[in-house]
Amino acid sequence: MIKKYLFVITCALGLAFPAIQAQAEVDKHARNLAASCAACHGTSGHSAGGTPVLAGMDKALFIGSMKDFKSGARPATVMHQHAKGYTDDEFSLLADFFAVQKR
Template sequence: MRIKLALISLCLAGTAGIAQAKDPNLGRNLAATCANCHGTNGKSVGGMDSLAGEPKEKLVQKMADFKSGAKPASIMHQISKGYTDEQIDLIAAYFAAQK
């Protein structure tokens, strides 16, 4: 019984990843969480950096630096650890496409 439950759980977890990969709006949806600090669509109106139009590679590297602790931050080091590398890539691609 426990083996069946574990197998079912594993299958469901695997299909969740597939469902996310097929969502064409996933990058936009994930990036929406950044709006409070970095502005709608990454266009900051305050003291935070704007993310819109930045090169994807630069944004991915910044997130990796926050995630590893190489770049000091007040909160981004915690936020970045909540995303997978694939999700960070999607977020960076979304912001890079904004003008």
């Protein structure tokens, strides 16, 4: 239900403020940050298998996972090391980027 409302709101904003939407679509810094993840998680987060599909991942789930990897709360083989290399702001940028990628 919430998703449905968000969709309606997003569409309305998009129609009313096309310039803002265009800008939001290409946060190049976020896109560039996310590009390095593709080796394991696929182009734009479309994993070919074995690793989580990041495309379309809920923002809160992405940020929460990264924070837990960083703190060690969530055990990992590799992700705890990568998570420590990023700031919380970068988690947020990455989450924004992946959340809007179509599954």
